[in-house]
Each structure stands twice: as structure tokens, then as C-alpha cells.
Amino acid sequence: MMVLEIVGGSLFGSLALVADGLHMSAHAGAMLIAALAYTYARKHATDSRFVFGTGKLGDLAGFTSAIVLAMIALLIGYEAVSRFLSPVPIHFGEAIPIAVLGLFVNIASVWLLSGGSHGHNHGHSHAHGHRHDKHAHEEEIRKIFAPAGVFAVSIFEDGVPPVFRITPVDGNTRPDPSAVFITTIRPNGTRQVFELANRGGFLESTQEIPEPHEFKANVQLADGEHEVEFEEHEHHDEAHDATTRDHNIRSAYIHVIADAAVSVLAIIGLVLARAFGWLWMDPLAGVIGALVIANWSYGLMRDTGAILLDMSPDQRMAENVRHAIEGNGDKVVDLHVWRLGPGHMSAVVSLTTNLPQHDSRFYHAILERFKGLSHVTVEVQPGQAAA
Known part of the structure; x- marks a missing residue:
């Protein structure tokens, strides 16, 4: 032709x-x-x-x-x-x-x-194998108006297995994670209770949320229960x-x-x-x-x-890696995340910790949840951890 x-x-x-x-x-x-x-x-x-x-x-x-x-x-x-x-x-x-x-x-x-x-x-x-979740790693956000303040409840799955996050909208109120629980109630009546851990600026569930993400969620705070509802959607994610x-x-x-x-x-x-x-x-x-x-x-x-030129195509991935490390009370002092090829990212993390029992294997295990990370290097330095 x-x-x-x-x-x-x-x-x-x-x-x-x-x-x-x-x-x-x-x-x-x-x-x-x-x-x-x-x-x-x-x-x-x-x-x-x-x-x-x-x-x-x-x-x-x-x-x-x-x-x-x-x-x-x-x-x-x-x-x-x-x-x-x-x-x-x-x-x-x-x-x-x-x-x-x-x-x-x-x-x-x-x-x-x-x-x-x-x-x-x-x-x-x-x-490494990776999957494209139906939600395409976006957040579903619902707000709770409680006497203690306004809280955003979201399903977060940006490059990681989906988890619940509770974030104070005013940025000041910090609920006690030991007193906060989320119970999901699916259309068939199945219930599941999620415990939450402090990740610095927000609380995050310690268990991942099974698919599909269509259920009612009862959020237990100190002042009582608050009900929110999530529906399954198709999303498109540029990152x-x-x-x-x-x-x-x-x-x-x-x-x-x-x-x-x-x-x-x-x-x-x-x-x-x-x-x-x-x-x-x-x-x-x-x-x-x-x-x-x-x-x-x-x-x-x-x-x-x-x-x-090794520009990072997804800044949210880097922030999620940082939160995953610093959620344990450690401090990230240097972090580089870049793309190796289609569907494969690499991360180099340098951190300080005051917990000597936490070696590089501990942090590799934490970062295994990020399915797009195919190559991870962790440097652990003893020192004063973040408060």
C-alpha cells in the first residue's frame, strides 16, 4: 500500500x-x-x-x-x-x-x-504478577459528622490491597485507634469487623477489604456508631x-x-x-x-x-511507601520510586529506626503489599525514630 x-x-x-x-x-x-x-x-x-x-x-x-x-x-x-x-x-x-x-x-x-x-x-x-483492581486504585470517600469532629471514611487502594482509612477533615481531632472499629454488612448479610491502626495523619484498617466493595459500613467511634454506604464503581486512573x-x-x-x-x-x-x-x-x-x-x-x-530520565510517574506510590514505613514510628530519610518497565516499579528507601529488632527483612515484608514494586532496596540506620 x-x-x-x-x-x-x-x-x-x-x-x-x-x-x-x-x-x-x-x-x-x-x-x-x-x-x-x-x-x-x-x-x-x-x-x-x-x-x-x-x-x-x-x-x-x-x-x-x-x-x-x-x-x-x-x-x-x-x-x-x-x-x-x-x-x-x-x-x-x-x-x-x-x-x-x-x-x-x-x-x-x-x-x-x-x-x-x-x-x-x-x-x-x-x-512479578500484578492485577488491575476494578476500582482502579481510587478512593471512595464518605464523611461522618460526629461530636468530636468531621471524619472522612474512604476505601484506599492506590497500588496496594484495598483498606479503610479514617482521616479527620479538620486535621486536628485524632480518635483513639483502639476504640475505633468498622463493621461491613454486605447485601447477603455477611459481616466483617476491621480493626484500625494509627498511620500518623489517619487511621488505616489492618486487614484488607475483600471484593466486591459494595456494602454498608458501621463506623464505631467513641460517641457511637455511624453508618455509611459504599457501591462498586468503574474508575479510570491516569497514574x-x-x-x-x-x-x-x-x-x-x-x-x-x-x-x-x-x-x-x-x-x-x-x-x-x-x-x-x-x-x-x-x-x-x-x-x-x-x-x-x-x-x-x-x-x-x-x-x-x-x-x-527516571521521572516518577506516580507520586502517590511514593507517598504510600512513605506512609507504610512511617506508620510504624520510623522515619524515612531518603526515598526514590521510579518505573522499570510497563507495570513494574522500583523503590530505594533509606530510613532510621530506634527499634533494633526491625531489620531490612521487616520492611521488605511491609512493602510486599505494593503489587507494582518489582525491585526494592531498603537501608536501615539506627537513630532517633519519628515521634
């Missing part, structure tokens, strides 16, 4: 058709980059020279594809300006059918990639996407979607040019296509570049 569009566009005078063909040819190269990245990552998944595995190879391939996209946008833009200045005759009867055929090929490619973009097995030497998204398959997907978009623009430009004699519509379609491609290139370059 690529060869047909380039040759046909050159013979019949359509820049939009040539641009679509050049676009498709560069994307074929980008698809090859994506395939080679997966092959190399899988082959070297257990190679000790890759200290944190080969998960970032997909991001490197995605960044490379983003640069290719940007070059395509510049090329199409340059050719479009040239056609504005020097219009050429277009053979519409031959160019339009080729453009329509190109659109069908691109739609088929989009369909094929969308079917294979969810179950890819990533090469990573520290791979979860940021840590699990495969930028290699995403780059390939963007390439074929961009191809389809440019094909549509080529058809529109050719049809309008034929119907009204607006020869400038053909290069205008090329300019619009170049701008669309440039925008997608920038987004992909920004996201993959951030990962290659």
Missing part, C-alpha cells in the same frame, strides 16, 4: 497521497523498531548486565519512534508549503481510489494492533496508566492511527479539490496532517523521555 500511494501520488499529482505514502513508509520502519525492541528485550531479559531488567527498551523504542514522527511532520509540512507556492495538476479519478484503499489498509492495521496491545508479555528480569502503559506498543498504535488520520485528510482534500476546483485543499490537507502528527509526536516524546 505504501509503494502504491507514493508511486500513484507522484504520477497523478497528489501531495496528500504522496504524504500518506511517505508517512506509511516511515511508520513501517517504526514498526520494525518496535518489533526489534521486543525481540531484544525478551532475549536479554535474564542478562545480568541489565541491572533492572530490559523493561525500558520499549520506552527507548517509543522515544525513537516519536523522533521519526516529528521528522515526518516536518517533511509533509515542507512539501505542503512548496505545493501552495507551485500548484500542480491532480488526476482525481486515479488518486482518490488509491487514497480510499489506503484508508482501509490503515483501519485494518489499527484493528490488528488494538487486539494485541493488551496481552503482551514484557521482558523483565524482576517480573495507573502511567506505570503500566507499554509505550512501545503505544508508539506503534499511534503510528497506524496517524496513518489513518492522514488518509482521511487526503481523501477530504482530494474530494473538495475535485468538486470545487480548490487545488489548495490538497496541500492544506497535508499541513493539517503534519500538525496532527507533530502533536502525537510531542506527547509520545514527553512521556517516554520522562521515563528514560
